[in-house]
Amino acid sequence: MGDQPVDFHLILASSNKLTGVVRDLEGRRVPSAVIVLTDVRGEVVTSGSTDAAGCYSFSGVGSGSYTLAVGAASYCPAAVPVEVNGTGQTRQDVELRPGVRIRGTVRARDGVPLNDARVTLLDTAGNVVGTTTTGADGAYTFADLTGGQYTLIATGYPPVADTVIVDGRDDDRDLWLVHAE
Structure with missing residues (x-):
C-alpha cells in the first residue's frame, strides 16, 4: 500500500x-x-x-x-x-447396459435350503467375480453382471460347480450339495 x-x-x-x-x-x-x-x-x-x-x-x-x-x-x-x-x-x-443377475438357492439332497454355504462366481479366465455366503434360506445372488460365461461353485459339503451363460436375462440357478456316501 x-x-x-x-x-x-x-x-x-x-x-x-x-x-x-x-x-x-x-x-x-x-x-x-x-x-x-x-x-x-x-x-x-x-x-x-x-x-x-x-x-x-x-x-x-x-x-x-x-x-x-x-x-x-x-x-x-x-x-x-x-x-x-x-x-x-x-x-x-x-x-x-442392464445388469444381469444370477440367483438361486443352495440345497441339500432332500431339498432343504443350506445355511452358511459359500458360493463363488468365476469368469471364463477363472478370476473370482464375487463370493457370498447363504443365509438360513440358502439363497445367493450375484448382480450387475455383463454377458458371458461364468462358473458357479458352491462349497460347504463336497463342492459342486455349474456353468452359466449370461445372455442379457436374469438366471435362476439352484445348486445341490450332497454328502458323499
Whole structure:
C-alpha cells in the first residue's frame, strides 16, 4: 500500500457447463443415476445425480479431459471420456447396459435350503467375480453382471460347480450339495 505494489491473486471460475442425459439401451431415461466427473489424475472434480428426467448438469467445469463415471441401480456402471471445450457448453449423453443377475438357492439332497454355504462366481479366465455366503434360506445372488460365461461353485459339503451363460436375462440357478456316501 502506499507507494509499494500489492500482490493480489484472483481465481476465475470457469463458465463451462457439462450436461447430458443418461438412458438405457432402449432409450428410456434413467433417473437417480449417480454421476462422478474425474480429472486425468483420477481426482473427483464434481459429482451429482440425474433428475427425474435422467438429465444432469455441472457448471463451472474447466476446459480439459475428464472421465464421466455413471452408476444406477440394476445397471452396469459405465465410464466415458469427455473433452470439455471452452465454448461454454459440452454435452455428453451416457447409455447404461442392464445388469444381469444370477440367483438361486443352495440345497441339500432332500431339498432343504443350506445355511452358511459359500458360493463363488468365476469368469471364463477363472478370476473370482464375487463370493457370498447363504443365509438360513440358502439363497445367493450375484448382480450387475455383463454377458458371458461364468462358473458357479458352491462349497460347504463336497463342492459342486455349474456353468452359466449370461445372455442379457436374469438366471435362476439352484445348486445341490450332497454328502458323499
